[in-house]
Amino acid sequence: MTRLELMDQVVSWVNEAAEDVKEKLKSPVLVEEKSNRHDLVTNVDKETELFLVEKIRKAYPDDLILGEEGLGDSLTSTSGRIWIIDPIDGTLNFVKQQENFCIMIGIFEDNEPVLGFIYDVIKDEFAYGGKETGVFLNGELLAPVENIGLRDGLIGVNGGMFARNTLNAQDIALKAVGIRMLGCAGLDFLNVIRGKQNAYISNLAPWDFAAGIALSEPLGLISSKFDGSPYSILDGRQYFVIATEKTYADIFKK
Amino acid sequence: MTRLELMDQVVSWVNEAAEDVKEKLKSPVLVEEKSNRHDLVTNVDKETELFLVEKIRKAYPDDLILGEEGLGDSLTSTSGRIWIIDPIDGTLNFVKQQENFCIMIGIFEDNEPVLGFIYDVIKDEFAYGGKETGVFLNGELLAPVENIGLRDGLIGVNGGMFARNTLNAQDIALKAVGIRMLGCAGLDFLNVIRGKQNAYISNLAPWDFAAGIALSEPLGLISSKFDGSPYSILDGRQYFVIATEKTYADIFKK
Incomplete structure (x- = not known):
């Protein structure tokens, strides 16, 4: 199965899951x-994760799965193919x-992000793809994101990090134009990959960022832990940043 | 002309303005x-204000108009009928x-809010009405908002006020669930009148809050300056709060 066929298969699963969420x-x-x-879960989070995990297990029994609601596996290594699922990202908004x-799935192979899927269920905005396939929004290929600096765009930031000025998050965010x-991390990633925000800074678990990273790297965006070190899908929550190249440089400018 | 006929007339003007904005x-x-x-204006802000001001001037030459882009009048009193216009609220997002x-219009008579109009142009979500007509969203009558407390809902807050903890805005906001x-003030008002947020705290000019007040009072929501004193359509920017009754009480609890 080619990467494009895999993408199409997962698109159809996520579409089915989204229809089911609307019905529920x-x-x-x-x-x-x-x-x-502040940390809620609903029957819809659990049922959506179960639906996706069953699809993956049946089609790819040798793959590993990391799911927010715990129906997947415990990861000890990044080798092989790993599916990282957030069945309902933004449960408080839900x-x-x-x-x-959003519904989010990221697929990593040997620690490399290969495919991402973010579906804003109510707006029906579905971004999917990766570096080999290209990145699509509702069937349209997305162009690389315009490389604007920190002062020239909008920034998404986590409320707690902004309030406490964690790793200078407040000082940095106040330099942006807004x-x-x-x-909902997925909505911030959708904004960044569409050039509607130039950065997003938050405290994220792997299921919050895996899909977004796979979608954003092919569009020229940069992501890491918020101290500049590499993100890790094996760690738990980590301070995280994704930004255009110029904004990323501005963030780490002394 | 009855209040309901006036509402329908303004709904048709705002629909026309929204179509024009989409085209532009x-x-x-x-x-x-x-x-x-951080404070931008575009040709679309100006052209939309001009369109609305001309409609009002032609139909109601004796009324006064307060417009964000300055095409209206200078107000020295609240007597008579006053139209308060924000042609594009959320210009940075635009x-x-x-x-x-959003496009927003509030109509006040002798300092009383009588009709409000908020149109989220891209989502095509249009709220309009007032205490005599009822409040509608895309033709559906809205019910009074569920009276939930500060800890049980989402709160919208201005970034600068949150960063500086202006009048305890940060301390208060951190008690909310998110x-x-x-x-965009209009989007916050739309969320509050639909029960999707229980409060909104910001630093607003009359054109930012006039429409929202007219829509929210009939639904049981409370608004004032953020120190608890009455808002004023004659003042410039003022720290402002709108909330459910319980959340409003929680905000001012010592």
Whole structure:
């Protein structure tokens, strides 16, 4: 199976999952707290992860899966093919707004991002692809992102990091022309890959960034931990940045 | 002319303006800085204000108009009927994202908000109405907003006020379940009147809040300056809050 065929197969799975999520939003959603009151999970998060994990297990039984809701595997190495799933990214928005959330899948091979999928379910905006296939938004090939500097664009930043000025996140964000907080990593990645924001700084788990990295690297964007060291899909939450090349340089300018 | 007929007339003007804005987005937009690099204006802001001002002047020559781009009148009193216009609210988003902006009109009579209009042009979400007509979203009557407390909902807050903790804005916002920064007052008002956010705190001019107040008071929401004193359409920028009744009380709880 070629990379393009794999992309098309996963596109069809995510489309099916998105239709199912829209259908489920017509009935009340069951909400539980996970680690704290800001960290929710619903039956839709769990059922969507189960749907995707079953599709992957059946088609690719030798692959490993890392899923936010824990239905996948425990990873100890980055070798082989790994699927990284966030079934509903932006669960707080999902619960409080019934919009502004995404389904995300990132596929890594031997620690290299090869395909990403981010579907804004309610806006029906679906970005997918990778470095070998090209990156598409609803079937249209995306061009590389315009390389603008920190002062010339909008920046997405995590509220807690901004409040505490973690690793100078507040000082840096205030240099941008405007600050946005969307409550959904996938929406920030969609904005960055479409040139609608020039950076996004947050505290992310691998399922929050895997899809976004696979989509953004082919478009000329740079991502790393927020101290400049390489991100890791084996670590838990990590301070993370994605930006245009110029903005990335501006962020780390002394 | 009844209030309902006036509402329908303005709905048709705003629909026409929105179609025109969509058309203009197909060509490059001319951007200028106003007071600073965060404060932009485009030809579309100016042309949309001109279109609306001409409609109002022709139909209601005795009314006064306050417009963000200065094509209206200078107000010295709140008596009579006053139209308060923000032709493109969220101009930074308009320029950088070509979405996430609104057309807004508020109508006040003898200092009372009587009708409001907020049109999210790209999402085609149009809220309009007031206390006598009811409040509609795309033709559907909106119910009063669920009265939830500060800790149980999402809050929109201005980035500068949050960074500087102006009047405790940061301390208050961090008590909410999540913080959102959208860069467009109209989008925050739309979220609050639809129960998708329980509050919005910002530094607003009358054209930023007039429409939102007219739409939100009939739905049980409370607004004032952020020190608890009454807002004023004669003042310039003022620290401003709109919230559900419970959240408003939570905000001012010592």
